[in-house]
Amino acid sequence: MTVLTRPSPDLADRATQTPDVPALLPTVGAGESVPLVGGRRAGYVHLDNAASAPALARVAAHVTEVLPAYASVHRGAGYLSQLCTGLYEQARETVGRFVHARPDDVVVLTRNTTDALNLLASAVPGEVVVLDVEHHANLLPWTSASGRPARVVRSAPTLAGTEASLAAELAHRPAALLAVTGASNVTGEVPDLRRLVRLAHAHGARVVVDAAQLLPHRGFDLAALDADYVAFSGHKAYAPFGAGALVGRRDWLDAAEPHQAGGGAVRRVGVSDGTTATDWATSPERHEGGTPNVLGALALAEALRVLEATGLDRVRHHEAALHRRLVDGLRARGLEPLRLWDDPSDVVGVVSFTVPGWRAAQVAAYLSAEHGVGVRDGRFCAHPLLARLGVDDGAVRASLGVGSSSADVDRLLAALDALLRDGPRWTYASDGATCRPSPDDRDLPTWAGATGLHTLAPATTPCAPTIPAGAEQ
Incomplete structure (x- = not known):
């Protein structure tokens, strides 16, 4: 039996009175x-920016413009090689400038945040302290690289209590590094990074900020925060071309083994008596072995230039209006967003929730198949956090970006109304990992080389809604 919720009149009125908000910047797509089940079509609503944001139109145009001149960088004498080398190093400078890197900081271009944090993990000369609410990218590397388990501190119900727990842990036993999230990829909550940096430094520890979710929404200022390192991904900052960055203090990185040994990471290699003698380069080249992702770096730099030119205050205002509309709309339907702390000072446009009576996987599949609304479901690579929130079965996440509009939010809310009122009109089945319409008659575009999504994997087990405790069977 589906549990229906009654909208709160005050919140419903507030949601409908919120001014319309257009997209701030044009994005590709x-x-x-997109096709819906039953042969219908609809304009796609992209509310999965926290996973991967669509490319900014200007980023795609920049890559298309540069592509004819693409050539290998750093070691070519040809005109195009030298041109690309200059553009690549200019991109590095743009990345450093955007995060306000200090003159002696180094910018290492990586594949993504996970790659950047794994690189730093191999360089940390000691133990690492993390909270239990981190994304796996900022939880798993500290153990796998060092062989020592990270010291995981349990988050308290408030930020103040969480800071006190961290202070007690750092005072109990020194650590080399405190690794913290800039913004939760589940709830969007932003900790007080300035206070956390001061706290860590007072106990002799450095700080790395996982800014994958924070940077596209707020930017980042290494110098002002006095943080030691920041890691982030291009694909969450409207440049989905496979580049990210680690920016911060040079000494640990210059002392570490190369992240990927190979050409470009060395000054000189010799062979004597069957062994190699290697003189490794300093950072960033030390950790950028092999041919780098030139186009990805140029795309990332262009995205940051566009965000900077647009103005981060405008980005914040745009997002705040949409976030308010979304949260008010969910609450009007009796759906309370998940939260970690009672006292967050800031929140970015990431909202996760559950729908009583329905599994998150089926809600997400329904939104896509019957309404053309793309969200994320599951545990969002943050399993300990979801366990803390009591939603081990997963949640639904809607995440906003510069290409989002009030019309997108309204489409999601209207689709949830239909679900709560009538339930799905289609049947759904599980393939063991997710939930999909069954049968799935949505066609793929001709360039995808298949005739329907049903060809991807069989889905045979019915996706049954959950039955709340005490409900009539």
Whole structure:
């Protein structure tokens, strides 16, 4: 039996009175028509920016413009090689400038945040302290690289209590590094990074900030925060071309083994008596062995230039209006967003929730198949955090970006209304990992080389809604 919720009149009125908010910047694929089950079509609503944001139109145009001149960098004498080398190093400078790197900081271009944090993990000369609410990218590397388990501190119900727990742990036993999230990829909550940096430094520890979710929404200022390192991904900052960055203090990185040994990471290699003698380069080259992702770096730099030119205050205002509309709309339907702390000072446009009576996987599949609304479901690579919140079965996450509009939020809310009122109109089945419409008659585009999504994997087990405790069977 589906549990229906009664909207709160005050919140419903507030949601409808919120001014319309257009998209702030054009993105590739905005409004793209997608098939729905039953032969219908709709404009796509992209509310999965926290996973991967669509490319900014200007980023795609920049890559298309540069592509004819693409050539290998750093070691070519040809005109195009030298041109690309200059553009690549200019991109590095742009990345450093955007995060306000200090003159002696180093910018290492990586694949993504996970790659950047694994690189730093191999360089940390001691133990690492983390909270239990981190994304796996900021939890798992500290153990796998060092062989020592990270010291995981349990988050308290408040930020103040969480800071006190961290202070007690750092005072109990010194650590080399405190690794913290800049913004939760589940709830969007932003800790007081300035206080956390001061706390860590007072106990002799450095700080790395996982800014994968924070940077596209707020930017980042290494110098002002006095943080030691920041890691982030291009694909969450409207440059989905496979580049990210680690920016911060040079000494640990210059002392570490190369992240990927190979050409470009060395000054000189010799062979004597069957062994190699290697003189490794300093950072960043030391950790960028092999041919780098030139186009990804240029795309990332262009995205940061566009965000900077647009103004981070405008980005914040745009997002705040949409976030308020979304949260008010969910609460009007009796759906309370998940939260970690009672006292967050800031929150970015990431909202996770559950729908009583329905599994998160089925809600997400329904939103996509019957309404063309793309969200994320599951545990969002943050299993300990979801366990803390009591939603081991997963949640639904809607995440906003510069290409989002009030019309997108309204489409999601209207789709949830239909689910709560009538339930799905289609049947759904599980393939063991997720939930999909069954049968799935949505066609793929001709360039995808298949005739329907049903060809991807069989889905045979019915996706049954959950039955709340005490409900009539």
